[in-house]
Amino acid sequence: MSKQISRRSFLKGSLVAACATCASQVPLPASAKSKSGQELATLIDIRKCIGCEACVEACREVNDFKYPEPEKPFPKMYPNRVKVADWSDEEGREVRDRLTPYNWLTIQWATVEVDGEETEVSFPRRCMHCQNPPCADLCPWGAARKLENGITVIHSDICLGGKKCQVVCPWDIPQRQTGVGIYLDILPSLAGNGVMYKCDRCYNRIAEGEMPACIEECPEDVQIIGPRDEIVREAHRLVEEEGVYIYGETENGGTNTLYVSPVPYETLNEAISKGPGQPSFDQVEDQMAHADNLAKAMLIAPLAGLAAAVGRVYKASKKLGDNTGEAS
């Protein structure tokens, strides 16, 4: 990718960004339709997953054109504590047992006891698409953004690969690829380090009225998608009628990916492999809650300043009046 093409790509990207907003308004099929701009959520029923990885393969196939094609050799990074993240060789691209820039969906396995029987369960893991995503809230460039239909995407033509989104993500979802993106056109050795990649829940397919590939290709119908309130209602019905456990409804203030499991998530969390690119099932508090509370205080601050100033002006005017009175 030449520098000139990258710049053009940036401009093109900005247009795509604008179009993405419009695209999120495009009418969706009944199965994926959002009522009055309501967010779309998915429900993943862990009991149905057989770990066949059809979703993983479908994701890789339809999103292949979004994957990074880095320029090599990579720019020398200063200071040298900045490490290259490269998944672009043949071996790296084939990794499926964790999230990478080339693998946005992975299957986790756990051996747990279900109804007194030791059972091996599997389940797809990817971006949770938070309702108030810290990655999008805290991205300094607006490269990570949330769409009106509840999808969080990272714009690869704007992202500098600083990895802040991964640091603030409770599940460490976004993954970095060095040697690609706009940082190559700015200060490649001193700022940025590539582009962050993650599941965008096939926002382009949804905009065209299609289903996300992982849902469409699943032979077991592990996932369903729909307006969030309907998905939450369905998850609650399963809890009441079938005694399952929910994850994602309240985690990090609420996500647009809900799981139902036959065992509690503490049990599942203990049984899965955790590490880079392997998300946990931790209980996650709303990471933006403190900021939301402080935002309310911002409304009061000008009023407090006004009250204090009016008091000061009144006192000063009174003093001036008294002095004038004494003088006369």
Added chain:
Amino acid sequence: MTSEATPNAFSELTYFKPVYLFLLFVLGLTGFGQMPIFKRYYIADIPGLGWLADFYATHYIHYIGAIVIFGFFVYAAVIYWGLMRRRFQLTGAAYIRIAILALITITGIFRVLKNLPDVVFSPLFTMVIDISHLAFMMFLMIFGILFMVLKKGWLVEK
């Protein structure tokens, strides 16, 4: 806030400047801390500055600084309008500073709104406010240095 007149009648002329500069410093530091630079460039390795690499910590402090400076701006505006303007007037440099501060404040308000749950701006608008908030702060720093060199304060005696 500096005065080109002799500060004798208003206590605000003594403490406005250090308060304003302190708030700008805190907001500037925590604002730049929103970019992943302090860890990369070893600044967060300096004992006592590790918090600069904690994006949530710098974000909260930035919000708290914004709350205080909102109150301060309103207080300063009313004090000027109610007390000082009979004796002082704003300089041209002050109007430029106020315009840039207003732009920083407006883009900052939109950034805060963006971070609230249930508030979604278009991707393009999000990017514009994110980048312009930083750009206006850079302008303020540039003009601040320029006015310091030119000795252009905020107020001049009538």
